Amino acid sequence: xxxxxxxxxxxxxxxxxxxxxxxxxxxxxxxxxxxxxxxxxxxxxxxxxxxxxxxxxxxxxxxxxxxxxxxxxxxxxxxxxxxxxxxxxxxxxxxxxxxxxxxxxxxxxxxxxxxxxxxxxxxxxxxxxxxxxxxxxxxxxxxxxxxxxxxxxxxxxxxxxxxxxxxxxxxxxxxxxxxxxxxxxxxxxxxxxxxxxxxxxxxxxxxxxxxxxxxxxxxxxxxxxxxxxxxx
Numbered sequence: 001x002x003x004x005x006x007x008x009x010x011x012x013x014x015x016x017x018x019x020x021x022x023x024x025x026x027x028x029x030x031x032x033x034x035x036x037x038x039x040x041x042x043x044x045x046x047x048x049x050x051x052x053x054x055x056x057x058x059x060x061x062x063x064x065x066x067x068x069x070x071x072x073x074x075x076x077x078x079x080x081x082x083x084x085x086x087x088x089x090x091x092x093x094x095x096x097x098x099x100x101x102x103x104x105x106x107x108x109x110x111x112x113x114x115x116x117x118x119x120x121x122x123x124x125x126x127x128x129x130x131x132x133x134x135x136x137x138x139x140x141x142x143x144x145x146x147x148x149x150x151x152x153x154x155x156x157x158x159x160x161x162x163x164x165x166x167x168x169x170x171x172x173x174x175x176x177x178x179x180x181x182x183x184x185x186x187x188x189x190x191x192x193x194x195x196x197x198x199x200x201x202x203x204x205x206x207x208x209x210x211x212x213x214x215x216x217x218x219x220x221x222x223x224x225x226x227x228x229x230x231x232x
Contacts, residue, residue, distance in 0.1 A: 001074075001075070001076050002076055003073050003074055003076065003106060003107070004072065004073040004074075004075070004076050004077045004078040004079060005073070005078050005079075005106065005107035005108065005109055006069075006073065006078075006079050006080070006081060006097075006098070006101055006106060006107070006108045006109070007026050007030070007078065007079070007080045007081065007108075007109050007110075007111050008080075008081050008087075008088050008089070008094065008098065008108060008109070008110050008111065009023050009026060009027060009033075009080050009081065009082050009088070009111040009113070010023065010082075010086060010087040010088070010111060010112055010113030010114055010115065011023070011041075011044055011082050011083070011085060011086065011113065011114070012044070012085060012086075012113075012114050012190065013085045013086045013114045013115070013116045013119065013189055013190055014085065014188060014189060014190035014191035014194075015190040015191065016043070016044060016047050018113070018114050018190055019044070019048070019113060019114075020111070020112075020113050022111060023111045023113055024048050024050070026080065026111055027045075027048070027050045027052060027080060027082075028048075028049075028050050028051070028052065029078070030052045030078055030079060030080045031052060031053065031072075031077055031078075031079075032052060032053050032054075032055055032072060032077070032079050032080075033052045033053070033054055033055065033079070033080040033081070033082060034055050034056075034057035034065070034069070034079065034080065034081045034082070034097075035054045035055065035056065035057060035082050035083075035084075036056075036057065036058060036082070036083045036084045036088075036092060036093055037056070037084050038054040038055075038056050040084045040085075041054055041082060041084070042054065052080070057081070057093060057094075057097070058093050059093045059096065062093075062096050062097065066096075066097065066100065069097065069101070070101075070104070070106075073101075073106055081094055081097065081098075085114075085116075086113075086114050086115050086116050087112070087113065087114065087115040090115055090116075090117065090133075090135075091135040091136060091161055114190075116161070116186075116189055116220075116222055117133055117159050117161070117222055119186075119189050119190070120159070120184075120186035120189060120196075120222035120224060121157070121159060121224060123186070123196060124157075124184040124186070124196075124198070124224045125184065125198065126157045126182060126184060126224055126226045127156070127157050127226060128157065130156045130157070131156050131157040131158070131159055132151050132154065132156050132157070132158050132159065133159045133160075134147065134151065134158060134159065134160050135160070135161055136160075136161050136162070136163075137160060137162075137170070139166075141169070141173065144170070144173055145173055145176070145177055148173065148174065148177055148178070149177050152177070152178050152225070152227040153227075155227065155229075156226075157224055157225070157226045158224070158225045158226075158227070159222065159223070159224050160222075160223045160224075160225075161220075161221070161222060161223075162221045162222075162223050163221070164213075164217035164218050164219050164220075164221065165217050167185070167208070167213075167217065167221055167223070168205055168208060168209070168213065168214055168217075170223060171183070171201040171202070171204055171205040171208075171223075172201075172205060174201035174225055175200070175201045175202045175205065178201075178225070178227045178228075179200075179202070180200075180227070180228040180229075181200055181201055181225050181226065181227050181228055182198070182199075182200070182225070182226040182228065183198070183199065183200055183201040183204055183223070183224065183225045183226075184196060184197070184198040184223075184224045185197050185198075185204060185221055185222065185223050185224070186221070186222045186224075187219040187220065187221055188219050188220055189222070193219065201225065
């Protein structure tokens with residue numbers, strides 16, 4: 001019997017209309033779909049009348065789920081993997097699953113679509129020919145400084161995901177270690193409150209502080225920084 005394959009399927013990052021026809025067709029054809037949070041994924045499934053059974057999959061339950069995944073693939077069933085939003089594995093669960101299945105020779109196919117970091121970079125106005133994605137940085141301020149210093153020295157655009165509670169602290173850190181910078185932050189892309197701010201990290205921090213952002217932090221952020229040399 002031919003083994004089934006795993007589809008890694010990108011879903012919208014906000015606006016539920018941002019999903020490909022192919023992704024919907026594939027999702028409808030699958031008996032089971034692994035999802036980071038079934039409560040979030042069911043909203044998408046209801047929108048597109050997808051009746052596949054959702055199975056909760058996170059890094060924390062990988063060991064328990066993995067054998068069941070292999071069993072279903074060995075039965076010839078195709079499965080899907082989605083995250084809460086965007087492209088799976090990009091700061092989301094799935095790396096262990098894909099790596100271990102690939103090592104065992106299973107077929108894994110990408111169904112591409114939305115990705116917050118690529119969407120943000122494409123409208124940033126910052127150099128796009130070379131960039132570094134760091135995901136969510138460590139909570140340690142000193143470690144964050146060390147990481148940013150290392151990657152700023154490469155002269156590439158640096159992309160970071162950040163929570164609203166740590167956004168002002170991150171902007172302050174960027175300003176401390178690289179005062180001359182071009183920074184763009186994208187908030188809640190494709191959602192009702194989408195906003196893009198650009199300037200230096202210090203300027204953006206000032207704008208947010210004037211708004212009282214520290215009193216009511218909110219939103220999902222992509223922070224993009226291009227370090228300028230002293231001559232620029």
